[in-house]
Amino acid sequence: MSSKVFHVVGGGPGGVGAAYAAGKLGVKPIIYEAHGALAVKPCGRGVPLVGDLPFRVPGSVVLNRIRFIKLGVDGRWVFKAGGLIDGVIVDKGGFLEHVIAEAGGEVFYRARYDVRRGLVRVGGEVLEVKGLGVFAGGFPYYEGVKAPVVQYVVGNARDVEEDTIEVMLDTRLLGYYYVFPQGDSFEVGVGGFASFNELQALLDKYMEKDPRLSGAKRVVREGAMISVGGLRLGYVNGLVKVGEAAGYVLPLTGEGIRPSALSGYTAAKALIEGSDPIRALERAPISRAVRVQSSILDWVKTLSLEDRRYILSNITPEAHAEVALGTLRLYRLIRGLKIKPSIALRIMAIVLRG
Numbered sequence: 585m586s587s588k589v590f591h592v593v594g595g596g597p598g599g600v601g602a603a604y605a606a607g608k609l610g611v612k613p614i615i616y617e618a619h620g621a622l623a624v625k626p627c628g629r630g631v632p633l634v635g636d637l638p639f640r641v642p643g644s645v646v647l648n649r650i651r652f653i654k655l656g657v658d659g660r661w662v663f664k665a666g667g668l669i670d671g672v673i674v675d676k677g678g679f680l681e682h683v684i685a686e687a688g689g690e691v692f693y694r695a696r697y698d699v700r701r702g703l704v705r706v707g708g709e710v711l712e713v714k715g716l717g718v719f720a721g722g723f724p725y726y727e728g729v730k731a732p733v734v735q736y737v738v739g740n741a742r743d744v745e746e747d748t749i750e751v752m753l754d755t756r757l758l759g760y761y762y763v764f765p766q767g768d769s770f771e772v773g774v775g776g777f778a779s780f781n782e783l784q785a786l787l788d789k790y791m792e793k794d795p796r797l798s799g800a801k802r803v804v805r806e807g808a809m810i811s812v813g814g815l816r817l818g819y820v821n822g823l824v825k826v827g828e829a830a831g832y833v834l835p836l837t838g839e840g841i842r843p844s845a846l847s848g849y850t851a852a853k854a855l856i857e858g859s860d861p862i863r864a865l866e867r868a869p870i871s872r873a874v875r876v877q878s879s880i881l882d883w884v885k886t887l888s889l890e891d892r893r894y895i896l897s898n899i900t901p902e903a904h905a906e907v908a909l910g911t912l913r914l915y916r917l918i919r920g921l922k923i924k925p926s927i928a929l930r931i932m933a934i935v936l937r938g
């Protein structure tokens with residue numbers, strides 16, 4: 585390890601992806617984290633394993649293995665399918681700590697970076713953050729469109745499967761209700777284009793109507809925003825923006841752990857190797873996935889509720905998975921878009937442009 589250090593503001597997936605690249609390339613990562621612990625922000629903690637993560641997910645942090653997805657549209661279940669996603673629900677804090685340890689990184693907790701002045705307080709000392717590094721402070725620093733999410737951690741839901749994630753799409757909200765298993769408990773939430781209060785009322789109603797969830801014990805209620813407006817690349821005081829701060833969330837699904845980690849990894853690798861990090865980010869496959877989903881979301885916003893429902897209910901489970909995961913393999917998409925040719929062509933055009 586050289587005596588050089590790599591600065592990372594924020595100990596979420598974006599910062600940790602960068603720390604991992606730095607550590608593997610022989611530069612010690614120093615992480616400045618505002619909170620006293622990692623992964624404080626609410627999160628469903630679902631990570632699909634599509635083979636693109638730069639680091640391993642160790643078995644010790646896996647709370648649930650996900651083999652099935654159950655998907656519905658506007659209150660009606662459309663399919664339950666296996667073999668489309670292989671995913672995990674993780675102990676997010678434990679996972680991030682594991683990756684930092686593998687990278688030989690050091691975390692300073694309760695070390696809030698002052699964006700206006702470019703300074704951070706570590707213990708009693710105020711330091712200027714200068715040199716190679718990334719800014720991964722998350723959604724509060726994102727300058728595009730954000731959508732709220734509210735969720736309950738539910739203690740004792742009956743008959744909810746531990747290897748399945750449930751997603752009920754809502755064409756009006758342009759969002760979805762979800763039930764994610766999480767060890768002994770479940771997270772039940774909703775995200776979309778509405779206010780926090782509206783989402784809260786809708787979630788309560790959704791849970792009341794489901795006999796499995798209506799009597800369940802609600803342990804925690806939490807909420808946060810998700811950056812769904814596409815990429816906003818750039819710098820904060822010379823640090824490259826990565827993760828949600830730069831829009832690394834798949835806008836149709838809200839998946840941000842994998843995109844954020846990939847963006848951090850890509851930017852840090854480019855910086856340390858002496859190439860242009862913004863160019864490297866623009867060219868990364870995960871950026872294409874965000875761009876494509878962003879364009880699909882913009883297009884879907886222009887459609888009637890009937891057209892939205894028709895598309896979401898009629899494309900095959902395989903096509904849902906290709907778009908949702910951002911893998912976008914054309915041969916699988918073409919086979920899966922068994923809908924009116926004009927609509928299928930529109931989707932293909934967006935994917936090809938991405």
Ligand SMILES: Cc1cc2nc3c(=O)[nH]c(=O)nc-3n(C[C@H](O)[C@H](O)[C@H](O)COP(=O)(O)OP(=O)(O)OC[C@H]3O[C@@H](n4cnc5c(N)ncnc54)[C@H](O)[C@@H]3O)c2cc1C
Nearest residue numbers: 594596597598618627628629630697721722827828840841
């Ligand atoms: C309710 C909800 C459910 C979600 N479910 C999923 C899911 O199941 N799967 C998935 O992939 N994604 C999910 N997401 C999205 C995912 O949580 C985020 O996209 C992802 O964590 C973003 O990573 P990040 O590192 O960019 O930001 P964050 O995870 O927000 O991390 C930023 C870190 O920076 C720290 N920080 C902030 N400001 C400063 C500062 N000034 N100085 C120092 N440190 C600072 C914060 O304390 C935080 O630790 C969900 C989001 C929400 C709101």
